[in-house]
Amino acid sequence: MKTRRRLKDLSPGALIAVTTSDPLAIIDIPHLCREDGHLLVKQDALPDTPGQHRFLIRKGG
Structure with a gap:
């Protein structure tokens, strides 16, 4: 999933x-965040x- 790869590069x-x-x-997306x-x-x-949705995600530590 693209979102997971992008999150890896963030602090x-x-x-x-x-x-x-x-x-x-x-x-x-909610499942990815919980997991x-x-x-x-x-x-x-x-x-x-x-048909489009937007998600704002704060990377965990």
Whole structure:
């Protein structure tokens, strides 16, 4: 998963915003955060772009 690879390059506490049109991301991203110890700060659907979601993730330490 691209998000997991990007998080590896960040320092603990860094924020990353992920925008996706993958309908399974609403399940996969929260699961990734729980599994890898990251904090899902915010999750929302993009109102102007149907089918897209945005996630704000703080990398765990």
